[in-house]
Amino acid sequence: MAEKGVKVFGMWVSPMAIRVEWALWLKGVGYEYVDEDLANKSDALLRHNPVTKKVPVLVHDGKPIAESTIIVEYIDEAWKDGYPIMPADPYERAQARFWASFADDKCNAAIYLVFTETGEAQREVVREAQQCLKTLEKALEGKKFFGGDTVGYLDVVVGWYTYWLPIIQEVSGTSVVTHEELPLMKAWFDRFLAVDVVKETLPPRDKLLALNKARHEQLLST
Amino acid sequence: MAEKGVKVFGMWVSPMAIRVEWALWLKGVGYEYVDEDLANKSDALLRHNPVTKKVPVLVHDGKPIAESTIIVEYIDEAWKDGYPIMPADPYERAQARFWASFADDKCNAAIYLVFTETGEAQREVVREAQQCLKTLEKALEGKKFFGGDTVGYLDVVVGWYTYWLPIIQEVSGTSVVTHEELPLMKAWFDRFLAVDVVKETLPPRDKLLALNKARHEQLLST
Numbered sequence: 001m002a003e004k005g006v007k008v009f010g011m012w013v014s015p016m017a018i019r020v021e022w023a024l025w026l027k028g029v030g031y032e033y034v035d036e037d038l039a040n041k042s043d044a045l046l047r048h049n050p051v052t053k054k055v056p057v058l059v060h061d062g063k064p065i066a067e068s069t070i071i072v073e074y075i076d077e078a079w080k081d082g083y084p085i086m087p088a089d090p091y092e093r094a095q096a097r098f099w100a101s102f103a104d105d106k107c108n109a110a111i112y113l114v115f116t117e118t119g120e121a122q123r124e125v126v127r128e129a130q131q132c133l134k135t136l137e138k139a140l141e142g143k144k145f146f147g148g149d150t151v152g153y154l155d156v157v158v159g160w161y162t163y164w165l166p167i168i169q170e171v172s173g174t175s176v177v178t179h180e181e182l183p184l185m186k187a188w189f190d191r192f193l194a195v196d197v198v199k200e201t202l203p204p205r206d207k208l209l210a211l212n213k214a215r216h217e218q219l220l221s222t
Numbered sequence: 223m224a225e226k227g228v229k230v231f232g233m234w235v236s237p238m239a240i241r242v243e244w245a246l247w248l249k250g251v252g253y254e255y256v257d258e259d260l261a262n263k264s265d266a267l268l269r270h271n272p273v274t275k276k277v278p279v280l281v282h283d284g285k286p287i288a289e290s291t292i293i294v295e296y297i298d299e300a301w302k303d304g305y306p307i308m309p310a311d312p313y314e315r316a317q318a319r320f321w322a323s324f325a326d327d328k329c330n331a332a333i334y335l336v337f338t339e340t341g342e343a344q345r346e347v348v349r350e351a352q353q354c355l356k357t358l359e360k361a362l363e364g365k366k367f368f369g370g371d372t373v374g375y376l377d378v379v380v381g382w383y384t385y386w387l388p389i390i391q392e393v394s395g396t397s398v399v400t401h402e403e404l405p406l407m408k409a410w411f412d413r414f415l416a417v418d419v420v421k422e423t424l425p426p427r428d429k430l431l432a433l434n435k436a437r438h439e440q441l442l443s444t
Contacts, residue, residue, distance in 0.1 A: 067320055070316050070319045073315075073316070073319070077312035090296055090299035090300045091285055091296070093295075093299065094287045094296040097295070098288060102273060
């Protein structure tokens with residue numbers, strides 16, 4: 001018997017899971033949220049995503065979908081008369097997908113290393129992360145958001161940078177996104193964080209900071 | 223001044239570039255093909271794909287698109303009245319994208335290790351590749367092709383296995399896709415290789431085998 005409605009399996013600390021929540025909020029679609037304990041995943045999560053066993057998972061009328069970017073595209077297609085997340089033009093869609101893939105494959109890896117490296121190695125990965133974001137910044141030129149005048153697919157995919165990256169910087173004692181190095185990106189951080197949907201959904205900063213501090217100490221002590 | 227028409231920058235040996243050719247053939251779209259020398263990339267390739275500098279790149283009326291899976295989706299959207307590559311249903315589309323991402327992220331890495339490892343380590347990665355393909359095989363259950371009765375997006379994405387994997391097996395002295403271990407996958411190999419568009423576009427087997435033998439020897443000698 002299929003469950004009716006919309007359910008999101010996430011984890012409050014996950015920057016991938018929040019993409020799904022942002023997409024649903026943009027569409028104005030209500031959902032039930034299940035917060036997973038990644039050390040003790042629920043049977044429901046494992047049943048809905050037996051292949052990768054990861055959050056986020058969206059369950060829509062009993063049918064599960066995994067992988068955050070795929071879920072965001074699904075939400076845009078399943079509620080196609082609502083707020084448009086993907087660009088309408090095929091070429092613009094391809095560009096948005098290209099930059100999303102570039103950010104996930106290249107920039108996220110560099111940002112993760114900023115969190116885990118120290119000393120000279122850290123200075124090097126900070127430069128690499130900046131270089132990656134500098135390349136990504138081209139997709140912002142002449143625009144308010146990556147999606148143009150309003151938040152779109154690429155904003156949803158890289159939006160976590162605006163909230164998680166300052167925390168990573170604080171914990172690791174680095175400065176990656178500065179007005180000097182990445183002026184368009186920095187200005188977009190402020191604009192994105194002022195969007196109502198974003199403000200409504202972000203986890204508490206103090207709690208996120210404390211968890212990331214604890215993780216960082218644990219990483220450096222091993 | 224934008225170039226008119228459709229141009230593909232590929233490399234005859236690349237299993238990613240042939241995805242773009244298959245998608246265009248399925249749509250019946252003619253194109254100019256530029257074969258790149260990866261040791262000496264053309265200025266045109268570097269201009270069209272300055273970010274990753276990789277093939278394949280599709281240039282449509284002067285506008286470049288990179289990344290094979292993104293290009294295939296673009297082709298389906300830009301020539302939307304032709305042969306349908308993506309499933310029409312949003313949920314089926316999400317499933318096709320999920321399996322494509324799973325294959326590219328997990329199975330391709332395992333298959334690459336079959337090519338590069340030897341001895342006991344190789345036996346282990348053969349088992350891992352089989353396990354990955356066994357998981358992927360679920361997407362074939364009860365169907366002729368991954369796309370159903372006809373070739374679709376996922377067939378285009380993983381179709382290279384049917385031609386490149388037997389060559390990898392021959393060069394590395396392994397058996398990954400056997401009738402005993404992967405019966406649905408093995409039967410799909412034969413069906414996919416019998417598709418006209420596929421037969422028309424595959425590079426010469428003897429040339430591909432010779433190149434892969436040379437690469438394998440070079441890898442093992444370093």
